Amino acid sequence: MHDCIIIGSGPAGLTAAIYLARYHLDIALIDNGSSRAALIPCTHNHAGYPGGINGRDLLERMYTQAKSFGVSRQTATVTAIEPVGDTFIVRMGDAVAEARTVLLATGVVNHRPKMDDALHDRALEQGALRYCPVCDGYEVTDKRVGVIGTGDHGMREAMFLRGFTQDVTLIAPDAEHMLDESCAKALDDAGVERVDGPCGGYAIEDGGLAFDTAHGRMVFDSVYPALGSTIRSELALAAGARGTDEGCLVTDEHQRTTLPGLFAAGDVVKGLDQISHAMGQAGVAATTIRNELNTRHPLRR
Ligand SMILES: Cc1cc2nc3c(=O)[nH]c(=O)nc-3n(C[C@H](O)[C@H](O)[C@H](O)COP(=O)(O)OP(=O)(O)OC[C@H]3O[C@@H](n4cnc5c(N)ncnc54)[C@H](O)[C@@H]3O)c2cc1C
Structure with missing residues (x-):
């Protein structure tokens, strides 16, 4: 039973992984290798990189940072999230993982x-x-x-x-x-x-x-x-979380979806669709997850 399963390893998922690992939580990070950030030839508006940085390089740096705190990424496509009491079953085809909370950071796909x-x-x-x-x-x-x-x-x-x-x-x-x-x-x-x-x-x-x-x-x-995009919120919507008319996930200011224990961050939530915004939402989500789990049992065992 993980403390949190993070679905998606783009800027949002990786930021959350860094935060949660540094809160000493047991997390799983699952990704199927289709981050929108990987398409960026060179971002010039992401602060801290004068001269810009390639999207794949930025993702690699973030994963290296997450790994230094013990995070390891699993390559798989999540096919279902099922709430069971106050926990979740996450399905990847026939494989199954369980967690107390889930963070959806699956992004969008441009048409x-x-x-x-x-x-x-x-x-x-x-x-x-x-x-x-x-x-x-x-x-x-x-x-x-x-x-x-x-x-x-x-x-x-x-x-x-x-x-x-x-x-x-x-x-x-x-x-x-x-x-x-x-x-x-x-x-x-x-x-x-x-x-x-x-x-x-x-x-x-x-x-x-x-x-x-x-x-x-x-x-x-x-x-x-300007042909629109597909919001990858279907896993959360199928589990019972609420979406906007366009299909973005509705969250409160702590990145909680309407389904208790299920959080969302990044492009899959309505917002600016920017790396900085994805990272900010992920930091908020991770800290809320930590605080909520801390009320269930002492975190450091
Ligand atoms: C060409 C281009 C240029 C851009 N330039 C900039 C820029 O200069 N500055 C800027 O701030 N932003 C830029 N962006 C936007 C930026 O890429 C996104 O805002 C950012 O990637 C959002 O991060 P995210 O983590 O929410 O989603 P993503 O980066 O899309 O990551 C989502 C992850 O979820 C995984 N996933 C999805 N579904 C599943 C599933 N069912 N199971 C397992 N894994 C799953 C995917 O593999 C992916 O890795 C650009 C986007 C594009 C397309």
Whole structure:
């Protein structure tokens, strides 16, 4: 019986692992190797790294730190969380683990434009494809930027990027734009171009990402997909925790979900979807877990 099972070994899960191990708790850290942070070519907004740091390097440093306090990571996909009294059974296919508390730090997965994986990864590495204007809008200052998206979400992404450059084009992914009057007006007032789709025939050309649209072939220094994401909250929702309409987990200010003993941190919770936020939530969750377990039995045995 572990004190806590942490599901997910991204910035949130690893931060929680460091805290909980340093509180002398017995933890299991389970991960299936698909952290969004591993996709970051070089983050420049994460404090403490002048010159930036690659996402995989940051994760490796965090895991090395966790290991120094005795944490070891298990590679597996968690398939179910089952509350049993005031404990939990965590299933990984046929394998089972038990814990007094569970921390879900499973993140989200961005929906990608329709292109093959090799091109996707190359474009990402070169900064021709980007997913996070909060993270790297600074890097596209005064560049040619395309946003693939439409509706309210597409409009908001384009308007956010308009704060970094005057040259922003919003391209509908599949066919014609679906923009209500207020979205269209906001874009017009800000001078954001609108182009209909469908988008296809992606290639790296002229140092940027080129693709076909209803208005012919276009090329941008950087393209941001605004196609939504899948929130990996299904394990918690199936166990009975409450989610928002979008599927993010609802937590209180101590990162408790609505299911007692089940905590959540990072992108899977509604928030800024940033490393700093994931780390902050994980520190809060870990300390609450420690304090709650401390009321059940003395921690140092
Ligand atoms: C291209 C790109 C650039 C970015 N740049 C920046 C940046 O510069 N600065 C910044 O602050 N943020 C940046 N971000 C955002 C940042 O990556 C996320 O906010 C951060 O990774 C969230 O951490 P997390 O721990 O919540 O989730 P994740 O890092 O996504 O980790 C979740 C973990 O859960 C595991 N998992 C999921 N489901 C299961 C399961 N069922 N069983 C077992 N394991 C599971 C996954 O394997 C994964 O390791 C960027 C994101 C992208 C995509």
